[in-house]
Amino acid sequence: MAYSIRCADSGGDCPGEFTTETQQELMSHVELHAAQVHPDMEFEGETREQLLSFVRTV
Numbered sequence: 001m002a003y004s005i006r007c008a009d010s011g012g013d014c015p016g017e018f019t020t021e022t023q024q025e026l027m028s029h030v031e032l033h034a035a036q037v038h039p040d041m042e043f044e045g046e047t048r049e050q051l052l053s054f055v056r057t058v
């Protein structure tokens, strides 16, 4: 099993898509991606919870 997330699912127009072995690793990728591509996004509190709702297991 792996964890997957698509950046576009969060409402943005972005081709970013990540698949990792663990949810913790997935969040690390998302944070790095967001810092580089979406510097205006914030990943605290509710936003982080919302992101987790977009995570799919594959």
Ligand SMILES: [Zn+2]
Pocket: 007, 008, 012, 014, 015, 016, 033, 037, 038
């Ligand atoms: Zn993105």
